[in-house]
Amino acid sequence: MDTEQLKSDLECITGQRAMDAGDTMILVLARLDAVAEAVDLPIKLKHYLSQRSYVKALAWLEDPSIPHKV
Structure with missing residues (x-):
């Protein structure tokens, strides 16, 4: 997973x-969508991407330890 590309794509989609x-x-x-299909993704990130919860996915990338109720 290319984290920088993923973050960039999420920032584009969320208008940032x-x-x-x-x-x-x-x-x-x-x-x-291709990243969401990756086998080795952390489960939370996979969930956010597969549900197209892009704001939550971006928040998770920035800090995976916080509870995400965005």
Whole structure:
């Protein structure tokens, strides 16, 4: 898992940053869906991504130890 790319994609989807040149919403969502299918993901992160709870997934990336009720 490329954590920096994942964080960047989540920031784009949640409106916290502009998309990189050449990216589209469809491409970013496809990358997020591909990450959600990864076998080695932590269970919470996998849940957030598979449910498209992108704000929660981003919060989890920033601090996996806090309870996430975003």
